[in-house]
Amino acid sequence: MFEYTLEKQDGEARAGVFSTPHGDIKTPVFMPVGTQATVKAMTADQVKDAAAQIILANTYHLYLRPGHELIREAGGLHKFMNWNGPILTDSGGFQVFSLSKLRDISEEGAVFRSHLDGSKHLFTPENVVEIQEALGSDIMMVLDECTPYPADFEYTKNSMEMTHRWAQRARDMKERDDQALFGIVQGGMYPELRKASAQAIAGMDFEGNAIGGLSVGEPKHMMYEMLEAAVPRLPQTKPRYLMGVGSMDALVEGVARGVDMFDCVLQTRVARNGTALTRTGKLVVRNQEYARDFRPIEEDCDCYACKNHTRAYIRHLVKTNEILGSVLLSIHNVRTTIRLMEEIRQNILEGTFAAFRKEFDAAYEE
């Protein structure tokens, strides 16, 4: 279980398969985010129809509501939400830093106040493993400190070193062998720290390795530079996961630097705001120019929205605040992203990824 098989390498880009108790994952892969045990606005069947192989859920949110013990009672997260494919849960670390009002970080862990009711909670490297064991996800993440951007070298280094110690404590805590645990590389925007962190995390022999603390406000070229520092120092034999990154161009560039797994809330978030993602950038469906546009969002897209509905109709739904507008755009955005990953994978297998990347870049407008 949790074996990564490299099928083909094309430059740094990799096509592989990662096996989990709930099925094999063909990589590179995009994981739709189901923060509160639902990929926002989509049914489990619609997520499946989009050819999602694995979804992500958030430990922080599920711990607060409905509570991990309730999910344990339900038979675990798969059963609770009726998703039979693999699930990855994050550690809650990122949400503690981005959502909770007050927090107090020490060697022990992170004390934080719920963004819902202000109640006080403690996440430690140990209890977030326990919580994720209750959730029963296929892939668990270690608790880390997501270093803010910008941060000075000293702060970043100290934070990174604590993240390493937390990672080891999580590793020591983990018991179930039907759940993988992934370590997380930090190191801010300092290439030498990213290198050191990758080496340290690689040495702990997790089932997979993630790169965290990116896409936190830095320019994209900086994110790519950090990937170039970290990824080559992570084991070839394990999957590499770039956390919280999922714009179309960053997916292509991440794969080009050896990343295998991605997740992002962008797809469903912009959908609820009336924006469709496309191969060449985006289409703000709510704009007046689409009022009488009776074409699908993307002519060649095979999603339910594009096969059945026009831009004009979806714009009408968005303008009238109809839930179906969010539903259709979420379906499209998730599917078009997964379709991109499928094409990327095919090109890697055929050894044509460099040409594909060039063509994609030429057409893409941010």
Place this chain on the structure above:
Amino acid sequence: MFEYTLEKQDGEARAGVFSTPHGDIKTPVFMPVGTQATVKAMTADQVKDAAAQIILANTYHLYLRPGHELIREAGGLHKFMNWNGPILTDSGGFQVFSLSKLRDISEEGAVFRSHLDGSKHLFTPENVVEIQEALGSDIMMVLDECTPYPADFEYTKNSMEMTHRWAQRARDMKERDDQALFGIVQGGMYPELRKASAQAIAGMDFEGNAIGGLSVGEPKHMMYEMLEAAVPRLPQTKPRYLMGVGSMDALVEGVARGVDMFDCVLQTRVARNGTALTRTGKLVVRNQEYARDFRPIEEDCDCYACKNHTRAYIRHLVKTNEILGSVLLSIHNVRTTIRLMEEIRQNILEGTFAAFRKEFDAAYEE
């Protein structure tokens, strides 16, 4: 086209078939409401999966947004919203009275201000037929005045008589023979006016006849009394449609009084508020008591929500304001209502409707 075939009468209850250009409708039938060209929170496929035979859309809303001319350009409402089954559009009369701020009713028609931007508009018996011709619905409704409740006899009588004159004007206006036009019986809460109205409307030879102005705040027994006055005076050879009524008990009681068609926003409205309709009343899923209830909403329900999800999960979605909560409850509420109609029809065909009604009443709690 637009033939009503009576298959079986059981007491006053009727099982029949009404043919339309977009397919036959087995009656009695419940029509989910798609106010703005979408049954709220449901995809067209989900509406189809609920075994909906016909849906209703609102002329008032579509006239204002996106505009009937845009829908005409799209190829009509069926194509615009990608619903290939029959569609009934109302005349907008009810919304003029319930939604628009200012209105000025005269023999000519109703001047009203849009609830969206305050702009001034005029609905006449003639132009609402034209608007519905642009929409291309299978069944159009005449413009009527929905008499408020309570209203005195004089007002009600005058209003009813104008509604009759408007009905005749609409009848004279109608041109397309691929669209049916239904008249509407008014008469407030006065049985003698309901009788007179039914006779007048019946005499105009519409393809079907509706009873309007009920479920406007009056006690249910009064609504039933009005049905008993009106329905027997409507032709046996045409479908009878009770507008805006769709609670489970009122469906059974309406059928028992000879009604064939119903519509209601209740199903999807209460869904968005966290309430499930059931055969015995309702289940307020958002309540604490369902937090650890791992049963489906209704054990014997065949809807997507009941086949795949628990009360505990749906409650979690409702409590966390997830769109999927509204989606699943809408699916359930529409399907469970249609399932009731299917059983009602089966019982009529088998001549067991009286027993069915008795059993239903015994179990039902408002």
